Structures are given as structure tokens and as C-alpha cells.
Amino acid sequence: MFKATIDAELFKDAVDIVSVLVDESIFSTDEEVIISKAVEPANAAMVILEMKKNAFDIYESDSHELGIDLKRLSTVLDMAQRGDMVELELEDHKLKIVMGGLRYHLSLLDPSTIRKIPKVPQIQLPAKVVVDGSTIQRAIKAASTVGSYVALGVEDESFYIETEGDTDKLRFVLGKDELIDLQGDDVRSLFSLDYLRSITRSRAFGRGIVTLEIGIDYPIKISFSFADDKIRALYIVAPRVEAV
Amino acid sequence: MFKATIDAELFKDAVDIVSVLVDESIFSTDEEVIISKAVEPANAAMVILEMKKNAFDIYESDSHELGIDLKRLSTVLDMAQRGDMVELELEDHKLKIVMGGLRYHLSLLDPSTIRKIPKVPQIQLPAKVVVDGSTIQRAIKAASTVGSYVALGVEDESFYIETEGDTDKLRFVLGKDELIDLQGDDVRSLFSLDYLRSITRSRAFGRGIVTLEIGIDYPIKISFSFADDKIRALYIVAPRVEAV
Amino acid sequence: MFKATIDAELFKDAVDIVSVLVDESIFSTDEEVIISKAVEPANAAMVILEMKKNAFDIYESDSHELGIDLKRLSTVLDMAQRGDMVELELEDHKLKIVMGGLRYHLSLLDPSTIRKIPKVPQIQLPAKVVVDGSTIQRAIKAASTVGSYVALGVEDESFYIETEGDTDKLRFVLGKDELIDLQGDDVRSLFSLDYLRSITRSRAFGRGIVTLEIGIDYPIKISFSFADDKIRALYIVAPRVEAV
Missing domain, CATH: 3.70.10.10 (Proliferating Cell Nuclear Antigen)
Structure with missing residues (x-):
């Protein structure tokens, strides 16, 4: 079970953090947080996005691995008008996205087909x-x-x-x-x-x-x-x- | 004889109603109204534009079939500045278009070369x-x-x-x-x-x-x-x- | 020696006068003025730009022939923000361009490789x-x-x-x-x-x-x-x- 409500523009900004680097990514959800880690194809740049539960107006989630086509998700979020809230819900293995009168069923990607999440290197920098x-x-x-x-x-x-x-x-x-x-x-x-x-x-x-x-x-x-x-x-x- | 004066922006909006669907169209004028009916090449969509005499500041017309290249007409109207009036006049088989100091002679197309005006179906919808x-x-x-x-x-x-x-x-x-x-x-x-x-x-x-x-x-x-x-x-x- | 400071936007406007016609040009400097004369490849259009010493906030110059790649110079000046001053200085056969924290070293072109400066025709027009x-x-x-x-x-x-x-x-x-x-x-x-x-x-x-x-x-x-x-x-x- 995954159900969340958030300001559409804020969610768009969060998704863009990952989409500037890769086209698809796994969003790992649990009770407290959504995390998406991704590495671009040449392995030279990596991104970690973290959205805490309290960034959302409503947030309820079990542990899920949601395979997201970031371009499609961005296109849907682009339909938002200023001030719109977006409701997200996992339904029949699709991500249901509701904004105003608009309802979108986004197919999820099989997480096993997405580039493996890399181990984040622990580095101290001077x-x-x-x-x-x-x-x-x-x-x-x-x-x-x-x-x-x-x-x-x-x-x-x-x-x-x-x-x-x-x-x-x-x-x-x-x-x-x-x-x-x-x-x-x-x-x-x-x-x-x-x-x-x-x-x-x-x-x-x-x-x-x-x-x-x-x-x-x-x-x-x-x-x-x-x-x-x-x-x-x-x-x-x-x-x-x-x-x- | 055809002579008419109208707000340039308003005329542009009217022309666009037809030009979103077809590139050329016949504008049929008479004493009371200008009507343009057109059907797009695949016969799946049809448009009827009607401009009444009183949409114009000046309007005098006999019956004419004016074959209009809509792209050229739009390009001319794009030269208008906010608030400009456009004067239209049939002169030597061309449409003379005057806006401010600008005078444009638009060649008319032979109406017989333009897709036949379709009969508008009379349909009642529930x-x-x-x-x-x-x-x-x-x-x-x-x-x-x-x-x-x-x-x-x-x-x-x-x-x-x-x-x-x-x-x-x-x-x-x-x-x-x-x-x-x-x-x-x-x-x-x-x-x-x-x-x-x-x-x-x-x-x-x-x-x-x-x-x-x-x-x-x-x-x-x-x-x-x-x-x-x-x-x-x-x-x-x-x-x-x-x-x- | 060439050293000058001028409002970046003003300098951009001056450079554009030449760059609308040619890609490279010689800027001839002396104690009083910078002059750039250029003719486009087909010899059908010619430009003469003259920037007087007092267009600059600071201006000190000997006689120089600076071969300028106008596109590169424009790209640098595009980085200016409104109100920025640009400092220009001839240094090691490059033009040093300083705007705010930004320092750019622009290679100069060999003046002998640039189309000859034409003689400006003296014509009286009626x-x-x-x-x-x-x-x-x-x-x-x-x-x-x-x-x-x-x-x-x-x-x-x-x-x-x-x-x-x-x-x-x-x-x-x-x-x-x-x-x-x-x-x-x-x-x-x-x-x-x-x-x-x-x-x-x-x-x-x-x-x-x-x-x-x-x-x-x-x-x-x-x-x-x-x-x-x-x-x-x-x-x-x-x-x-x-x-x-």
C-alpha cells in the first residue's frame, strides 16, 4: 500500500532532481521516506533523492520498489496548474496520479530492468x-x-x-x-x-x-x-x- | 465590390479559426455576411466561420467568392500592432490590405482550385x-x-x-x-x-x-x-x- | 598597451553593429578612438563602427590592430548581468575580459587573415x-x-x-x-x-x-x-x- 498527497510543483521539483541525470529510476518507499538512487549510464555521476514523510500532506506506505519512467511522470506533472495538489496511489500495479479533475494511470517499470542502485561511496573531502x-x-x-x-x-x-x-x-x-x-x-x-x-x-x-x-x-x-x-x-x- | 474595415486582431482571430484546419479557403461575401466553409483533406473535420456585417466598422459588399491563401493572409495580419485597424478592399482581382502606412496586395486564388465546399450535415445530437x-x-x-x-x-x-x-x-x-x-x-x-x-x-x-x-x-x-x-x-x- | 572599462551592455550593443554583418573584424585602437571597418564576403555591404574614448569609463591605448572573433566576444558579453562593467586589457597577445568575478582570455586573430579593410567610398546622396x-x-x-x-x-x-x-x-x-x-x-x-x-x-x-x-x-x-x-x-x- 502506497498513498500520498503533495503540492504538485514541489513533487515536480523533486522528480527533476533525478530526471536531469537518468530516464528511469526506482523510488523505494517505506513508512518514513521515499528514496531514489540512480547512476547515469557511464557510471560517472550518481544522484540520491530523499523525500521525508512530512514533505507530504498525506503519506501512508509499506515498503515498495516503484520503477518510474521519469519522462512520463514529468509530462503528467507538467499538466498541473499552480497550487494544484497531486494524489499518488499504488493501484493494480500502476501509479494512479490525480490532480483536479485529471486522473492518470502510470504504468510502472519492472525494477529488475532498471540499472542497479549503486553502493554510495563514503568519502570525506577536505x-x-x-x-x-x-x-x-x-x-x-x-x-x-x-x-x-x-x-x-x-x-x-x-x-x-x-x-x-x-x-x-x-x-x-x-x-x-x-x-x-x-x-x-x-x-x-x-x-x-x-x-x-x-x-x-x-x-x-x-x-x-x-x-x-x-x-x-x-x-x-x-x-x-x-x-x-x-x-x-x-x-x-x-x-x-x-x-x- | 468588396470593402471592409475591422480591428486587425479580431480579423486575425477569425482567420485563424479556418487556418488551424486548412491552408486555403473560399471566403464567400454578400451584403450581410462573410462565410467560409472548409473541409480538411481527409474529409474528417469541417469548419464554418461566419462574420456578420456588424463585426466590421465599415462593410460594403456584393456577392464574391474570394480564394484566400490563409498562411499569407495570416503573415500580413501578424504585421499589425495592437489597436491597428485593417482595411480590406477587392482591387484588380487582388485583396488590398491596408494597416497604418502598410499596403499589401494579396493575390487571390482561383476558387475552382480549392477543395469543394462540402454540404454541412444536419445532425441532432443527444x-x-x-x-x-x-x-x-x-x-x-x-x-x-x-x-x-x-x-x-x-x-x-x-x-x-x-x-x-x-x-x-x-x-x-x-x-x-x-x-x-x-x-x-x-x-x-x-x-x-x-x-x-x-x-x-x-x-x-x-x-x-x-x-x-x-x-x-x-x-x-x-x-x-x-x-x-x-x-x-x-x-x-x-x-x-x-x-x- | 590597451586598457579600457565600459558598461557591458553598451559594449555588447557596439560589437553587435559589426557582428550582424561579419564574423571577424579588426578593431583598430589609438589614443582617441576604436574604429572597426568591415565588409561582408560578397562586397555588397560595409560597416564602420566608431567608439570614442569618452564612451569608456577608463580608456588608455596605443595604436593596435586587434583581430576579433565577434561570435566569441558576444558569447562572453552575454554572460554579463545588467549593470555589469567590463574591463578589457591586452595581455600576452590575448584580450583579457573581466566582468565581476569572471575573467576571460580571448585569443586574438592574426589581422592579416581577416578580409582587408575596404576604402570607404565618398558619396553624396540626393x-x-x-x-x-x-x-x-x-x-x-x-x-x-x-x-x-x-x-x-x-x-x-x-x-x-x-x-x-x-x-x-x-x-x-x-x-x-x-x-x-x-x-x-x-x-x-x-x-x-x-x-x-x-x-x-x-x-x-x-x-x-x-x-x-x-x-x-x-x-x-x-x-x-x-x-x-x-x-x-x-x-x-x-x-x-x-x-x-
Whole structure:
């Protein structure tokens, strides 16, 4: 049994956190929480979405593994009008979605056909940067007009995003004053812009306060929460080895 | 002789009623009214536009059959700025269109080359639904993300729009309270979404109060009017036989 | 040495004056002014951009020939936010561009690889029309939906823009009252719409007061200025010989 009611726009924002990276995902529900973990096909970027029971107006659930076609779910949620509530219910192995006069029966995917949920690596990272998501969004968008890879780093009490194209070079620097928080050591890691572009493009990312945890040629952790911390997003992206 | 002056935006809205379904059409004028009847190539959907003399600021006309390339006419009308009046005049077998300092001579098509105007079937339908056009617009748009056909029907004092895709199912229900009027028997007919998508996408449709007349596996009549009833639109769409 | 600071949006508007016509251009700087002259590949349209020293907040320069990839420069300037200042500096044979926390190193092109700067023809033209750029923008856009060539002319104390397609004809007339100024003789010259479409589409053109100097089957001069006359644009377009 699974039955839940939530603001449609909020649910859309949560689903998008996963859909920017993968097309299908398993939503694991239990009495307290819905968690969706997914890894993109090249195994270089991973997402963990967590929606606590109290993010919902109504929430009752046993343990289920719901295989979701994220594009179809997004299309349904796009039909919502501002202020609409969405009722979700597991019914005859389909997810029934009700918004206003609209009733949608979404077929569920067989969880065994979806890429295995990866083990989330436990990593400690030496530097932490806290900053407006919109600033990162803008910098990554700018960087992707120049090159294919981007270095994120900390140096001289500043956070930087740097990229090099065939001929041009772009560096975006934020001093301690322009950041919400900056802690730890000098670090630098290189990432594919494709993944960062995807991750940063969701509406919830642009609205939130984002924490970046960075190491030296090591994976990056990118996290933020919304709806009073009741919905949490964590991305882990593998580094590229920098050409010498 | 044909000479008429009308608000450019209003005329654009009227022309669009026909142009959503066909590319060329005959505008038949006489002393009292302009009527354009057209049927789309597969003979499954028909439109009748009626513009009364008093929808115009100036209107003088003998009987004419004007063969109009609707795309070209729309392109000209798109040049209008809010509040512009458009003057239309038959001159040297062309339609002269004047808006502000702009003068356009639109070639007329030979009426004999345009699909024959069909005889409009006289049909009585057992159920009638009156509803905001914008609601139908939204439901049809939603339905077309799911399937290719849509059933419109009345059941339990409610109007519904229903569609089934390969795996998913969508049902949009409006109770008596959410409708402006609902009369008659329980009915259900199936239609191609292509035609309903075209018909419902015009600006005038979205702004108007729409009357749907529905039968059991029978054509649907969709009508609305604007400019104080001086401009009227009627669509008739043939049903699809439902697979059992 | 070249070092300059200017409002980013203003600089973008200036660069666009050249970039609507060509992809690369030489910016010639000296102590007093930056001038960029360019001719499009078919030699039928030419642009001269002049930015005076006092259009800049800071301006110090020796004589330089800076080969600019205009698309790349525009992409960088697009990253500006309203109110941003942009600092430009010649550094290690690159143009360093700083806006807020963003630092961009733009490779310069070898000036010898860029199309030779043409000699600007000294021509006197018998008629002059002064008019809002937005009016010309709108008329040229309308004309380009009809034909490939457009005649600009003066007749009966009015300025007109006229075009003929395969079947249709458009004429846009502005009387003396609707113009800022009209002087000189009756004239008429025919031009390719491609060039006029390009020239008229920049934001600065649409905002400015534009002077058109026209002859009989002769080149047209199109000029305007902005930023209190500190930035000036001049286009010269060769005529098409009219088919008889």
C-alpha cells in the first residue's frame, strides 16, 4: 500500500532532481521516506533523492520498489496548474496520479530492468564551499560555452571555476565575501561539463543554497535541500584526470 | 465590390479559426455576411466561420467568392500592432490590405482550385456540454501527450475526456459544478486527437465559452462565438469507430 | 598597451553593429578612438563602427590592430548581468575580459587573415530621411516575408519601402508627419533584403534615430549613433539593378 498527497510543483521539483541525470529510476518507499538512487549510464555521476514523510500532506506506505519512467511522470506533472495538489496511489500495479479533475494511470517499470542502485561511496573531502545555486548555475552555463571540462577549486581563500577551450580560457572567482561559507584546504578537481550542466539546470538547484565538497583529483559532492529540509538532493560526480 | 474595415486582431482571430484546419479557403461575401466553409483533406473535420456585417466598422459588399491563401493572409495580419485597424478592399482581382502606412496586395486564388465546399450535415445530437474553451484546450493538450485518440463523453452527470496510450491511461472529468451547462443523455464518441488539437489551439477558442454536442459513436459539433456573437465558429469532426 | 572599462551592455550593443554583418573584424585602437571597418564576403555591404574614448569609463591605448572573433566576444558579453562593467586589457597577445568575478582570455586573430579593410567610398546622396529605427526594423521584417529585394525611395514628400514577391506586393509609406526629417529629391534604389534584414536587427538600431541617405540606383548610407553620440554606426549597402 502506497498513498500520498503533495503540492504538485514541489513533487515536480523533486522528480527533476533525478530526471536531469537518468530516464528511469526506482523510488523505494517505506513508512518514513521515499528514496531514489540512480547512476547515469557511464557510471560517472550518481544522484540520491530523499523525500521525508512530512514533505507530504498525506503519506501512508509499506515498503515498495516503484520503477518510474521519469519522462512520463514529468509530462503528467507538467499538466498541473499552480497550487494544484497531486494524489499518488499504488493501484493494480500502476501509479494512479490525480490532480483536479485529471486522473492518470502510470504504468510502472519492472525494477529488475532498471540499472542497479549503486553502493554510495563514503568519502570525506577536505574543502567545503556553500554558495547560491543560481551563481553556480550561471558559472557552469558560461563555462560550457568555452570548453568540455571544468576545474573546481579553492585557492587564496577563494572558490574558482575554470575552463579552457582550444584557444580561450575562462576563470570565475568568488571570494570569501561572495560565498555563504568556505572551509578547508586548497583543492582542485576536474569534471566533465556535461554532468555539471545537467545537475545544475533544475529549478530547485537554481533556487537553493548549495554545498560543494571538493578534494584533490577526487569526486565532488554537491548537495542541497528544500521544503524546509524535508526534500534532500545529493549528487556525486567522478573526477577527470587532468592532462599534464 | 468588396470593402471592409475591422480591428486587425479580431480579423486575425477569425482567420485563424479556418487556418488551424486548412491552408486555403473560399471566403464567400454578400451584403450581410462573410462565410467560409472548409473541409480538411481527409474529409474528417469541417469548419464554418461566419462574420456578420456588424463585426466590421465599415462593410460594403456584393456577392464574391474570394480564394484566400490563409498562411499569407495570416503573415500580413501578424504585421499589425495592437489597436491597428485593417482595411480590406477587392482591387484588380487582388485583396488590398491596408494597416497604418502598410499596403499589401494579396493575390487571390482561383476558387475552382480549392477543395469543394462540402454540404454541412444536419445532425441532432443527444448531449450538450458548455464549458470554458481554455479547460478543453488544456485537457486536449494533456491527452495528446498520452495517445492518438480521445473519447469524449457524458456519464454520471459529468463530462469526461479519456485517452489510452500503449501503457498509460488518462481521464479528465468535469462534474456539473465545473461546467457552465450539461444537458441530455449519456454518450461517448471517439475522435482523432490530431483534429481536436488543431481546433482547440486557436486564441479565440481558448478565450471563449465552447459548446460541445456529442452523440454515441457519432460526429461531434464544437461551436463558439466572439465579438458579441458577431463572429461564429462551428467545427464538425467525424468519429472513429472504437476498437472492441 | 590597451586598457579600457565600459558598461557591458553598451559594449555588447557596439560589437553587435559589426557582428550582424561579419564574423571577424579588426578593431583598430589609438589614443582617441576604436574604429572597426568591415565588409561582408560578397562586397555588397560595409560597416564602420566608431567608439570614442569618452564612451569608456577608463580608456588608455596605443595604436593596435586587434583581430576579433565577434561570435566569441558576444558569447562572453552575454554572460554579463545588467549593470555589469567590463574591463578589457591586452595581455600576452590575448584580450583579457573581466566582468565581476569572471575573467576571460580571448585569443586574438592574426589581422592579416581577416578580409582587408575596404576604402570607404565618398558619396553624396540626393535624399535624406530621418526616422525611428524601430519603424524601419518593422517594415524590413514585414518586407522579408514577401520578397527578396526591397526598394527604398522618396516620392510625393513621403518615404516608402516596397517589395514584390511572386504574387503579392507590399508597400509601406511614411508621410512627412510620420518622419523626423525628409529632405532632397525624389529617389529610388533597390537592395537585397538579406543585408537590410541583418543591419536592422541589432538592438541599438531598433532603439535609435536612423538617418537614411538614398540616391537613384545608387548605394544607400544608413547611420545612427548612441551613448550621446560617443558610439557611431555607418552602413553602406550597394544597390541591385532593378529588372525592367
